[in-house]
Amino acid sequence: MAKELSGAGLRGQSAGETALCTVGKTGSGLTYRGYDIEVLAEKACFEEVAYLLLHGKLPNRTELSQYRNKLMSLRELPQALKAALELIPKDAHPMDVMRTGCSFLGNLETETDFSQQQDTADRLLATLPAIILYWYRFSHDGVRIDTSNPSVPSLAGHFLAMLHSDTPNPLHEQVMNASLILYAEHEFNASTFTARVCASTLSDMHSCITGGIGSLRGPLHGGANEAAMDMIEPWKTPDEAEAALLDKLANKEKVMGFGHAIYRERDPRNDIIKQWSKRLSEEVGDTHLYAVSERCEAVMWREKKLFCNADFFHASAYRFMGIPTLLFTPIFVCARVTGWAAHVMEQRANNRIIRPSADYTGPEKAQWVELDDRP
Ligand SMILES: CC(=O)SCCNC(=O)CCNC(=O)[C@H](O)C(C)(C)COP(=O)(O)OP(=O)(O)OC[C@H]1O[C@@H](n2cnc3c(N)ncnc32)[C@H](O)[C@@H]1OP(=O)(O)O
Numbered sequence: 254m255a256k257e258l259s260g261a262g263l264r265g266q267s268a269g270e271t272a273l274c275t276v277g278k279t280g281s282g283l284t285y286r287g288y289d290i291e292v293l294a295e296k297a298c299f300e301e302v303a304y305l306l307l308h309g310k311l312p313n314r315t316e317l318s319q320y321r322n323k324l325m326s327l328r329e330l331p332q333a334l335k336a337a338l339e340l341i342p343k344d345a346h347p348m349d350v351m352r353t354g355c356s357f358l359g360n361l362e363t364e365t366d367f368s369q370q371q372d373t374a375d376r377l378l379a380t381l382p383a384i385i386l387y388w389y390r391f392s393h394d395g396v397r398i399d400t401s402n403p404s405v406p407s408l409a410g411h412f413l414a415m416l417h418s419d420t421p422n423p424l425h426e427q428v429m430n431a432s433l434i435l436y437a438e439h440e441f442n443a444s445t446f447t448a449r450v451c452a453s454t455l456s457d458m459h460s461c462i463t464g465g466i467g468s469l470r471g472p473l474h475g476g477a478n479e480a481a482m483d484m485i486e487p488w489k490t491p492d493e494a495e496a497a498l499l500d501k502l503a504n505k506e507k508v509m510g511f512g513h514a515i516y517r518e519r520d521p522r523n524d525i526i527k528q529w530s531k532r533l534s535e536e537v538g539d540t541h542l543y544a545v546s547e548r549c550e551a552v553m554w555r556e557k558k559l560f561c562n563a564d565f566f567h568a569s570a571y572r573f574m575g576i577p578t579l580l581f582t583p584i585f586v587c588a589r590v591t592g593w594a595a596h597v598m599e600q601r602a603n604n605r606i607i608r609p610s611a612d613y614t615g616p617e618k619a620q621w622v623e624l625d626d627r628p
Pocket residue numbers: 472473474475477506507508509510511512513514515559562563564
């Protein structure tokens with residue numbers, strides 16, 4: 254039996270129904286439409302999982318091939334969006350670029366009718382990697398990349414190919430595929446709930462997804478993978494990491510990449526990404542980063558019984574694949590757009606505007622004081 258959750262932050266309260274995902278039902282499990290995350294991460298490609306979430310069932314071979322072709326055909330960015338991305342400064346945060354890019358696309362390709370929702374979701378899924386990498390490569394390397402990439406069918410490989418202007422390394426493509434699956438969906442987390450609240454007002458898909466991006470940006474949610482990397486990067490040995498972590502705990506600092514609002518024992522995504530991180534560390538001949546990460550995991554468990562969430566070993570895994578830290582959370586967006594869009598559709602299918610109540614804590618009755626008479 255999972256331990257009871259209660260307290261602030263609406264913890265433990267049901268805020269609606271979903272057929273998309275279960276989180277921590279048995280303390281640590283995660284399923285998408287009934288399929289265990291371990292099975293999906295091992296056997297599926299990300300497009301198969303996206304189809305499962307957005308269309309309600311696993312695709313057969315023909316459906317998957319058609320779906321991949323459809324997503325590939327949607328990769329090109331409109332010229333006006335490229336021009337807008339070129340105006341965003343190099344030192345902007347990539348999550349702000351994602352937010353603007355998504356919102357700007359909503360101006361150019363507005364969802365005017367909910368009958369367009371599947372196509373709008375597919376278009377966003379196909380273009381979000383291009384939005385971030387077109388801006389990144391233009392602002393950092395001065396190149397205007399081709400975002401169509403017809404020789405790379407998978408979204409995972411497409412991301413890496415646009416980043417490195419090279420054919421993706423097969424191992425890296427495999428890890429990226431697993432990572433996108435792990436990040437695709439997670440029930441009523443903060444960003445998905447944001448998207449659902451927006452959807453409940455009958456707003457458009459781009460607004461819902463833009464809101465989701467804003468909520469994911471924070472370090473208590475998706476931004477933790479970036480924050481975890483910034484934390485572990487300076488630590489050159491496990492002993493140095495242990496000493497620094499103990500200091501943080503003594504100072505009552507939050508350690509990014511640890512703990513979870515729902516899981517009480519472990520985050521099932523951690524075992525999977527940790528294994529990939531280990532494999533990548535061997536591939537690149539890493540001398541310390543994986544060992545530092547493992548020591549952090551041991552110390553946090555020993556000291557606080559806090560476990561790594563999905564974000565912690567993503568940091569080292571992405572680093573081993575040569576991905577800049579600032580792109581970590583945008584990758585989360587490229588994956589989670591599937592979950593967000595599926596939740597928007599589910600909310601629309603059985604909608605009532607989401608409007609909870611609040612416990613008032615202000616003054617009972619206040620006396621009006623004229624402007625000139627105020628102290
Ligand atoms: C993909 C994702 O979004 S996963 C989450 C990513 N976020 C992070 O990694 C940020 C770091 N973690 C955290 O801030 C929290 O664990 C959250 C936001 C994920 C969950 O928050 P909560 O549900 O409030 O955590 P929970 O109720 O389990 O906290 C219990 C206690 O452990 C402490 N704690 C929880 N996580 C951490 C942490 N990472 N570092 C230090 N202490 C922590 C809390 O401060 C709390 O202490 P208190 O009782 O003295 O106040």
